[in-house]
Amino acid sequence: MTKKGITGSVRRKVMVIIIITTFAALLVSMVALLSYEARKYEDFLVDDLTTQADILAANTVAALAFNDPEAADANLALLANRIGIVAGAIYTREGDLFATYRRGTAEVTFPDSIRPIGPRVAGNELSLFHPVVRNGEVLGFVFLQANYQLADRIKDYLLILGGIMATSLLVATLLSLWLQGSVTGPILAVTNVAQRIIRNRDFKLRAPRTTDDEIGTLVDAFNAMLGEVSKRQRDLEESNRQLQQESDERRNAETALRLADRRKDEFLATLAHELRNPLAPMVNALTLLDMPDTPLDSAKNARAIINRQLSHMIRLLEDLLDVSRISRGKLTIRKELVELADVLKSAVDTVRPLLEIKHQSLSINSPDAPVYLQADPVRLSQVLSNLLNNATKYTPSEGRIALSVEVDDGSACIAVSDSGKGISAATLPIIFDMFVQDENPDLHSQPGLGVGLALAKHLIELHGGTIEAKSEGRGRGSTLSVRMPVQAASAPAQTEMRQPSSDYSRYRILLVDDNVDFATSLCVLLQNLGHDVRVTHDAPEALAEAASFKPDFAFLDIGLPTMDGYELARRLIKRLPANLYLVAVSGWGQKEDRRLATEAGFARYLVKPVDLACIREILESLPADKQQAKPGASM
Numbered sequence: 001m002t003k004k005g006i007t008g009s010v011r012r013k014v015m016v017i018i019i020i021t022t023f024a025a026l027l028v029s030m031v032a033l034l035s036y037e038a039r040k041y042e043d044f045l046v047d048d049l050t051t052q053a054d055i056l057a058a059n060t061v062a063a064l065a066f067n068d069p070e071a072a073d074a075n076l077a078l079l080a081n082r083i084g085i086v087a088g089a090i091y092t093r094e095g096d097l098f099a100t101y102r103r104g105t106a107e108v109t110f111p112d113s114i115r116p117i118g119p120r121v122a123g124n125e126l127s128l129f130h131p132v133v134r135n136g137e138v139l140g141f142v143f144l145q146a147n148y149q150l151a152d153r154i155k156d157y158l159l160i161l162g163g164i165m166a167t168s169l170l171v172a173t174l175l176s177l178w179l180q181g182s183v184t185g186p187i188l189a190v191t192n193v194a195q196r197i198i199r200n201r202d203f204k205l206r207a208p209r210t211t212d213d214e215i216g217t218l219v220d221a222f223n224a225m226l227g228e229v230s231k232r233q234r235d236l237e238e239s240n241r242q243l244q245q246e247s248d249e250r251r252n253a254e255t256a257l258r259l260a261d262r263r264k265d266e267f268l269a270t271l272a273h274e275l276r277n278p279l280a281p282m283v284n285a286l287t288l289l290d291m292p293d294t295p296l297d298s299a300k301n302a303r304a305i306i307n308r309q310l311s312h313m314i315r316l317l318e319d320l321l322d323v324s325r326i327s328r329g330k331l332t333i334r335k336e337l338v339e340l341a342d343v344l345k346s347a348v349d350t351v352r353p354l355l356e357i358k359h360q361s362l363s364i365n366s367p368d369a370p371v372y373l374q375a376d377p378v379r380l381s382q383v384l385s386n387l388l389n390n391a392t393k394y395t396p397s398e399g400r401i402a403l404s405v406e407v408d409d410g411s412a413c414i415a416v417s418d419s420g421k422g423i424s425a426a427t428l429p430i431i432f433d434m435f436v437q438d439e440n441p442d443l444h445s446q447p448g449l450g451v452g453l454a455l456a457k458h459l460i461e462l463h464g465g466t467i468e469a470k471s472e473g474r475g476r477g478s479t480l481s482v483r484m485p486v487q488a489a490s491a492p493a494q495t496e497m498r499q500p501s502s503d504y505s506r507y508r509i510l511l512v513d514d515n516v517d518f519a520t521s522l523c524v525l526l527q528n529l530g531h532d533v534r535v536t537h538d539a540p541e542a543l544a545e546a547a548s549f550k551p552d553f554a555f556l557d558i559g560l561p562t563m564d565g566y567e568l569a570r571r572l573i574k575r576l577p578a579n580l581y582l583v584a585v586s587g588w589g590q591k592e593d594r595r596l597a598t599e600a601g602f603a604r605y606l607v608k609p610v611d612l613a614c615i616r617e618i619l620e621s622l623p624a625d626k627q628q629a630k631p632g633a634s635m
Contacts, residue, residue, distance in 0.1 A: 395420030
């Protein structure tokens with residue numbers, strides 16, 4: 001569908017364009033000039049009338065002061081010398097008419113009351129009220145009315161401008177007739193050559209160049225185009241390049257989709273790992289309780305393990321449910337008056353096993369006086385345990401963690417500081433966003449769902465508080481601070497300690513796992529089966545223990561701190577006899593994890609929670625061939 005425009009030859013179009021352009025320019029100029037004249041005319045009349053009113057007000061001060069209407073009439077009579085003014089009046093300050101003036105037989109209706117000071121235009125009349133003032137006191141008002149003949153003035157200007165416009169259009173028409181020959185002549189020449197080329201398919205023809213302006217350039221371009229038909233191949237190549245670019249963009253989109261799918265799988269695998277970790281020690285503890293000859297101390301410890309791990313699993317599932325509640329805006333808290341010391345103790349007790357595993361020190365500094373908060377004790381303990389858990393997770397063994405409470409200006413600042421890995425500058429601004437974790441090249445080394453800090457921020461905001469994170473960068477530790485309104489101060493919380501256990505058995509078994517409950521419960525189970533078990537919680541300690549212990553079996557967790565289970569297995573194979581039987585025990589159960597374990601030298605791969613019957617089957621199936629066991633056997 002083509003757009004309709006000016007029809008006819010190029011000559012006609014050029015002429016029409018020139019005339020229309022000239023007319024438009026003249027019309028805009030005329031409107032602008034009329035607007036300016038109307039404005040200046042009104043300003044002139046207003047200024048003139050205001051000046052006259054000011055003079056009349058000065059001359060009328062005495063008449064109003066001494067109540068002399070005759071003097072006022074005499075002053076108003078002087079307006080007869082101003083042809084444009086048709087009426088005038090003097091009003092008292094109460095609004096009563098004091099003296100009046102009319103030009104000739106003009107019909108004038110004076111206002112019944114004083115209107116606002118200043119000019120007012122109504123039809124063909126301009127009027128104003130002006131105050132009569134003596135020593136800052138208003139004695140009365142001057143009223144003046146003048147003719148406002150703007151319409152007549154505009155008519156005169158329209159006649160003048162109409163004549164100018166007609167003359168200008170005539171001149172523009174004559175000029176267009178003279179100019180179009182030099183403008184359209186070369187274009188017509190190009191058109192004739194183009195038509196001949198279409199008819200004869202003769203690309204040797206060239207259009208003559210008769211001018212040195214843009215039209216001459218157009219002729220040169222047209223002639224050059226005729227000699228460059230071969231450049232169509234270049235256009236085809238450009239088209240192919242664009243197609244290739246679109247293909248690359250589609251591949252990039254597919255890569256992005258695969259990346260999103262892989263991240264989804266990683267999230268699900270992480271979730272499965274986090275759920276399996278507490279199940280493993282619970283299964284071991286239950287198996288231990290089912291054994292008839294289990295000592296009372298071991299049974300008590302097993303029940304404590306089940307309690308702790310069940311609480312951990314419930315907390316993990318509650319975190320996931322809280323994420324859903326946050327997205328739907330349904331996360332709520334139940335506030336009550338609580339003592340901060342009790343909340344601190346609950347949070348510290350939750351992470352105490354993690355501190356002992358990594359031999360980390362925790363210092364607590366809080367006021368001596370009790371601190372009372374209006375808060376949900378369960379939710380606030382959840383926030384503080386999340387902060388402490390993060391500190392232990394990203395702080396190396398033997399590291400330092402500090403928990404401090406300061407009361408200042410009606411609010412308490414609870415700060416958790418550590419000497420750990422710190423937070424990168426890129427992650428710090430988004431550290432409290434959902435599913436955000438700091439960059440880490442090893443996903444298995446620091447598992448987590450990335451919801452703890454986001455949940456903590458939302459819970460603190462529901463309490464009317466704030467939370468912030470600070471870090472000077474990688475390797476320089478971090479500080480997470482919570483600030484909430486308080487009523488009083490508290491004393492530091494007390495903490496509890498855990499107890500180890502050991503025994504002697506038939507096989508030498510090295511158990512390496514950073515989950516203290518799982519490692520402890522599995523150690524007791526294996527010892528009750530009659531085996532000699534040594535437990536370590538990280539790779540360096542395991543290598544040192546294995547050098548002197550010379551184990552027959554090594555049960556290794558994959559997600560160890562500082563060094564993963566794959567690398568630990570490779571180093572054990574190099575340092576120990578070839579009959580060492582390696583078993584991977586992990587919450588990670590993906591196909592890729594099993595493949596990496598096989599390549600690292602593991603003979604079996606067990607996914608937490610581990611059934612004791614499966615471990616017994618591994619131990620009891622090798623009396624004859626244990627000497628021949630080789631790393632990398634089928635799983």
